[in-house]
Amino acid sequence: MTKEKPELEFAADCLSILREKTNGKMVHRRRFLSALGALGVMPLALKFTPAHAASDELVVVNWGGDAQPAFQTIWADPFVASRDGLPTVVEGSGPSSGKIKAMVESQAVVWDVCDRNLPASIDLGQQDLLEKVDWDVVDPAKLRDIHRTDWGVGSYLYSFALTWDSEAHEIAPQNWADFWNLKDFPGTRTLRNNFEGMLEAALMADGDAADAASLYPVDVERAFEKIREIRENTIFWTSGSQSQELFRNREVTMGNLWHTRALLLREETENRVQFHFNQGILFAGAWIVPKGNPAGAKAWDFVASTQDPESQVELFKALGNGPVNPAAGEMVPEDLRADDPGNPENYAKQVAVDAAWYADNYADVLNRYTDLIAS
């Protein structure tokens, strides 16, 4: 015990330094602890700090970049000021499945709300790594039925959209069949190095109709065969920023990109790069809560606060993520509606993914897809 005390005092001292540095605005206690975790001392530090279940603040984790400050100002700050609110901090370290599993299994959860998608909510939920959604706090009426699961609450919409370089292709590709048509649309392609949204595109190129009923369950073998056709002419992007870079450098002329990245590209290339939602593959981001999260049920108060349609429109303006609350569609300014994946006209052109199929097949198909592109 005598040995442990100085540790506790050291941690407390560091926290007090942090407190001073942040001018008492908020203490990034768990951010500090995750920094300790990176040094491999987290389990120790957690044992020595009795405030293990420090529900005096809420930690929201997303994937960083521009999304980190955007989530903070659009969702976290208003929540702090609200009736149910408590100090809330958004950090951008990326809540991968691996990190969530590691935290939950070592009972050292430092995150409250994570920014993932619906398939992941089912996948992780079935492995008992997530808290079940409290539908008394979160309003199911503010979502389409397909945008909620037992463990996940739809947070925004994003689409895998056909994106092309209009200088390389004067005639715009209309659909995935054109994307696969290397003869009439010559040029290097880019697909993601993860199969999400890629297999559906391949099947539509192979003649399947753009609706969930004909695409799911995915005929994986046929989709792979189709990807094999263009594999030699394809670069596989690993991150959103890389997908942008490939178009910026003119390394590729056509790609299957997140529409948010396509929006950024269109803007920065002054319309050289174009995209449309035709046959887009529509995903929903989802809030998930790791099992045993420190702030407990407060997490769902935060999630409920993000259902406010006006805030979702703000996020759309900032990042391009489509509002998931159907009521928000009307609030999007006229001139921006064409870029909203949730806009009824765009929504009808796209395929809404079957989250359950993904959850059941994710690990297996991802490994086979990795093998496909690597061999």
Added chain:
Amino acid sequence: MTAFAPKTASGAGRTDRFYLLMIVLPCAFLALLYFLPVLNVLVLSVTEPQPGIQNYQMLAESGALHRILLNTLRVSLSTTALTLLLGYMFSLGINSMAPRTRTVALFVVLASFWISALIRAYAWVAILQPNGLINQLLMGIGLIDTPLILVRNELGVIIGMVHYMLPYAILPIYANMAGIDRSLLRASRALGANRWRTFWWVFFPQSLPGLAGSGILVMIFSLGFYITPAILGGGRVVMIAEYISIQISETLRWGVATMLATVLVMVVVALTIWMSRYLKVGGGLASKGGKS
């Protein structure tokens, strides 16, 4: 080498607590923060998802794993061979330089250590891409009509890895070459051998230990590359480190991931043991050369 021998022999009998402490502390640090987690990885590889050796059976049965391992081996071996060739040539060059220019050349080699793998990878993309420096130059002088595909494939990965590994090869090779007795070369020439014969019969055999040592060092490093193949390979060059990362953070198949990590550690340990042998041989050869 021989000069150190008596010192260590007499030092073995003396027990100085201070020096002991200096060894114990880093060892304890390593044990706690390195060996314990590695042990945990070993344990996970035979307990996840259930106890048994099913993960290791996959190693024998899974075609996908074979392809990933073969990719890793092929890329690492090509990298090692090219790195050794270039590193040897460079070392030969600086070995015959005047001391002052040599210092500058070695400084250039060391300077590349200051740049992170990430920045180097992006720099290579800028140089090698279809409208990058090299292709623009070649097209500008009319040598080629369509750009060469130099990056986003295995070639790009190997170029990036060779560049990263060169200092690791040059330093040991040069250190070894610097220890080769020049009077032997002069003797060989005086006895009538031409330059080539002197190089192949007198110089090259003595430089082999440095070559072997750095070859194994480069090979060990190459097996674990992650960022460079991910960026320069265009997603299509998946090496074992990236595959492990996918299993850890995406598919949550920690059993497979830890099994692969264990195999990688075993290979590295085996190579290290092999390397330590070569280094001993190297010491022997160098001192032999020095005496005669």
